[in-house]
Amino acid sequence: MARVVVNLPQQARRGEIMEIRTLAGHDMETGFRRTQLGQLIARDIITRFACTYNGVEVFRAELHPAMAANPLITFTTVATESGTLEFRWTGDNGFSATHSAQISVV
């Protein structure tokens, strides 16, 4: 599985807005580049990123070739209850990467 990095607090107060920073290792080949011989290099990008909080989707994004390589996505979500945040990246050629993090809400 590709390397991913997720930064979020381990603990938060109920109602606090948490900032979550995610990084995914991926070349994000645009599909617009050509080889030195003029052949088009096929598109190969992450197309979707989603975050669920105890099973409920709280954030989703559609990515296009204009996203930089090794995409960084920073978003926020309210700390509602303790539990698990699941992160999933999917893309071309069956690409899939996941990450799981525990959050303790006091």
Place this chain on the structure above:
Amino acid sequence: MGRETRAMQDDDTTNPAVLWLLDGESLWNRKAGEAAKSCADCHGGAGKSMKGVAARYPGFDVSQKKVINLEQRIGLCRTEQQKAPALAYESRDLLALSAYVGRQSRGLPIDIQVNEKTKPFLEAGRAAFNRRQGQLNLACAQCHDGNWGKSLAGNPIPQAHPTGYPLYRLEWQGLGSLQRRLRNCFIGVRAEPYSYGSPEYVELELYLMWRARGMKLETPAVRP
């Protein structure tokens, strides 16, 4: 480099090089080769054993009887201690390990040893830095000593201190070594670049690191 690029470098939560650092950490702890040893088996925790190491490379290697760079030192450990096949230059694994080792010296001043063993290589590197080459007939010194700070094609010319290698270059959209950057310079002046691992590059690396002595290591840096 601009403010935003520096912000990217200084923040471990957004520096894309972190992806390689994590790979490097895994490789450090993974057993490899016929000897079935990991780096950690000999060196223990990198945070302690590798502190200050990258700041001293390139350095003179007694067994090789010449100056070698950090990637070559890692290569020697792989082939001679781990009895594993060598990692190719610019391969993801070698870069990850080099970045991981380099990271342990972040913040430390670059400290290159100048003695009768390293002097000939240093002088060769200095000569290369000052020698005109390529179709454009330019020497490194002309831009990086004589015209640093001025603009070239919209970007400022840096003094060319390799304080953060291997680094994430936005142009490459990935991590790369100092040799890869030097090759870009050679191509920039329309000179035929040497192959990876050439002694000419190592001598130039030695000179550049010596020239940057005292400056703090920033590995893994981010550059445009």
Place this chain on the structure above:
Amino acid sequence: MTSRRQFLVLACGALATGAEAQLPPNIAALRQAALQEAVRKVVGDVPVQRGKVKLELPPLIENGNSVPLSVAVDSPMTAADHVKAIHVFAEKNPQPNVISAQLGPRAGRARIATRARIADTGTVVAIAQMSDGSFWSDSVSVVVTLSACLEDGLI
């Protein structure tokens, strides 16, 4: 690794056939049209108002491969009044869409940050889709520069 001779033969061939390798002369107009179309796909016939949205990215970009940008929208993010989605477009890219993020009241704050590829000097647009069906936008003009010493070196 391609030999120089191979490359030159192909380059001449490409020039001779023209079409694929070269950009059409009305490229600016085509890209403008593509941007309008991409925006229309998101907003339909609803007029897009300026305001509430703050798009931030550096006005002078050192390298278009990785440009940090953030979009923040002024919204209470309650169930009754929140940002449903944020869409970012780059005018001069071969394809205008950058990212489309779906938010909602659970976001707490309508702010996303990412890094985009901006191909050329031009305009970047961010559009926020609100829960009441309205659309708000912000746009920034940027200048994109390129490093002097590149790898492929064939400019």
